[in-house]
Amino acid sequence: MSRQTQAIIHADALLHNFKVLAALAPSSQSMAVVKADAYGHGAVNVARILQHVSSRFAVAIIEEAIALRDAGITAPIVVLEGAHQIKECKMAFQNNCILVMHCEEQLEWLDKCPKDKRPHVWLKVDSGMHRLGFSLSDIETVAAKYRHLLSDQTVIVTHFACADDLDNSFTDSQFTAFKQVADKLGFPTSVANSPATVNWPESRNAWNRLGVGVYGGAVSTSQKCDTEVYPTMTLRSSVIAVRDIAPGEGVGYGQTWVADKPSKIATVGIGYADGYPRHCKNGTPVMVRGKRAFLAGRVSMDMITIDVTHIDNVAVGDVVELWGQNVSIQEVATCADTIDYELMTRISQRVPRIVKYL
Ligand SMILES: Cc1ncc(COP(=O)(O)O)c(C=O)c1O
Incomplete structure (x- = not known):
């Protein structure tokens, strides 16, 4: 597949x-x-x-x-x-x-x-x-x-x-x-x-x-803005590997994330070459199996690693939402110290755009 x-x-x-x-x-x-x-x-x-x-x-x-x-x-x-x-x-x-x-x-x-x-x-x-x-x-x-x-x-x-x-x-x-x-x-x-x-x-x-x-981008700094716009892009990928990590073990380039307890790490098939921002920090949210999971380790060119310790039964093939209806693009942009405009425009040609009509 x-x-x-x-x-x-x-x-x-x-x-x-x-x-x-x-x-x-x-x-x-x-x-x-x-x-x-x-x-x-x-x-x-x-x-x-x-x-x-x-x-x-x-x-x-x-x-x-x-x-x-x-x-x-x-x-x-x-x-x-x-x-x-x-x-x-x-x-x-x-x-x-x-x-x-x-x-x-x-x-x-x-x-x-x-x-x-x-x-x-x-x-x-x-x-x-x-x-x-x-x-x-x-x-x-x-x-x-x-x-x-x-x-x-x-x-x-x-x-x-x-x-x-x-x-x-x-x-x-x-x-x-x-x-x-x-x-x-x-x-x-x-x-x-x-x-x-x-x-x-x-x-x-x-x-x-x-x-x-x-x-669907942010149009106002005001909390009171009552013009409701909806997300127009869901960026998604899937889990391509799952592994157990012992306390004290690091994940990814530079080992910037280190397990403080027995942990489960899922590897997801998207990276900065696809436009997922390399500057996303540890803790940036994604959605898998209806729950939020969090970036654990640096974003690689073609993959990211996420901590799914708290989510049962995460398996290869599970869909992961990077942004969309459940994880707002603005939230991810904040984690990468940038704005939604930049995240949208940087999705690379390697990522197919699939138009969905209701
Ligand atoms: C001259 C000009 N007009 C309109 C727009 C659209 O602006 P926005 O995306 O903030 O609605 C832009 C975007 O950069 C622009 O450069």
Whole structure:
């Protein structure tokens, strides 16, 4: 039998999460962000599942858009980093993509394209994240200089630095500064990612860009958040060996876990080469036979070892949930000193994605 390591993708949860987030903003439109292979879920899988509810998709780079086109996805695709070279303007036009342009060099490339073969563009404004975009003081001049490249489809875009943190006043100041400038330009705006859609109602503008929330990720630091999203990925594997360990014996590389009593250790067929984080500490939870078991020893490339001393009858072949409905991905991320976004996107190609419909 082949290795039982799989990422189960829950179609019903993806649909639920997108709909519940989009419903927060009934007077604006929302698109699913499917960059980085749809946060590790498989971009084609996710676009097929969401294409009847998300009238557009967003990706980071044009290659991601073309992969969707090759799979028959027809909705317009917003390319969040715009063009990386002049030929991408042509590719965007041919593939019905909208380029989010963040610097003059990109607009110059567009200017060189034949007038009737230019893709639609959105303009990115740096309102305080200081990553990409025209500055608040330059955007009016840029929009005037390149007016001939803009269209009735143009949208002015910005991105928040701290939208998941309800107590952080920076989001308000970023939004106020952006609004002042964007209002003068007179184009529709796109501001909210999924945390902002949940936490900052005023930022739900023409187009919301919904990423991690669609994938059941954490959208708010507030305990009171009443928008319920469900896990969309169950990462699971199986027990491939079980052994007894005497007190004082160590397990795994570096023997970082040492038995303090007679113990039972199960070896599970997943490791950091599959995307299970090597930084997960001893004690990171997993689920086996309906009970929580705990990581015992360092994560290896292809295997982990878990302490199942307290669980009866653990045997080769038992299913182990690494994260999903029973062990939250946020909990595992905390044990690895990272965030759910990173865990999802790092699941490697070695792990088959299996789409489950209810
Ligand atoms: C420009 C932009 N918009 C939207 C998103 C989606 O954000 P989130 O996954 O937090 O909803 C991202 C994600 O990194 C982004 O870079």
